[in-house]
Amino acid sequence: MFVRVGLLVLSFVLGVGCRDESASPTKDPEATPSVSPPASVAVTPPSAAPSPAAPTLPVLPPRKVASKTLVDGSLLGEFSFERAAGDEGMAWLAAEDACVAAGKHLCTATQWQAACDADPAVAAVETWTLTPERDAGFFVRGGGAGCGRKTVAPGAQANPFRAGACCTPALAAAGRDIQPAMLRAMAKNVLDLERTLNARRASALAGFFDERVRVFLKEKSRAEAVGVFEHEFGKYEDYATVHELCDFSADDTTYTADCRKITRFGGKIGLVLTRYLFVGGSGKLRSITDPAVYRAFAEP
Structure with missing residues (x-):
């Protein structure tokens, strides 16, 4: 009995695979098997893995940084310093363009240091500076305890925990x-x-x-x-x-x-x-x- 059923199934499969393609088009087409699940089964589309929430970095409202004498004896003029919302996660050029659009520029490393000396809260956020390193990349300041942290990062690198800070001109x-x-x-x-x-x-x-x-x-x-x-x-x-x-x-x-x-x-x-x-x-x-x-x- 099992052998007979198996032969019938095999002949059906072979018959479908070798059916006559010259048959009349008016002939009823073969029914297509349904691939829909039973009505009682709910179809839930696969959900993408949740992406990590972008960090919210503290905003530093505009403030004046007073003129001061630096440790090398040079005199730095007064300037305005600001870190606006929404500038985190940008590559260097995008951060600089955002400052230029606001009528400023990314703070130089010298300006960032003066701003941090005036308010150590500036150091809480890792920040692009305008100043290039001589070989490659740009100086990045902050992101740690105190105002002394200094690293170098490639300009194309976008880090969600890094922001830009904008300054008015001062030398x-x-x-x-x-x-x-x-x-x-x-x-x-x-x-x-x-x-x-x-x-x-x-x-x-x-x-x-x-x-x-x-x-x-x-x-x-x-x-x-x-x-x-x-x-x-x-x-x-x-x-x-x-x-x-x-x-x-x-x-x-x-x-x-x-x-x-x-x-x-x-x-x-x-x-x-x-x-x-x-x-x-x-x-x-x-x-x-x-x-x-x-x-x-x-x-x-």
């Missing part, structure tokens, strides 16, 4: 035998130049240039120098520069600012030493050169 000014009031005036001149560069207003630079000005490798007239920057601003819509530290020296007729600055253009970031030569009385810019590149321009 650390150093100068042997230069009085603090004069240092502040010199630093203000550089910061005014920085704001004009970041506004990408080439025509406004004419007010900073002397009648003849050396721009990197060539001496140019004031109008020609303006034209150089007009070309650069037109070519690179993301052009921006931030001076972190300037070392000033002065003689009877001129003063020099050797400035460590972070510059961005064409999607690349570089750390450069730029030397500005100003006329002493007028404060007009007579020369701009780049004696050293601390970190070659590269994508963050």
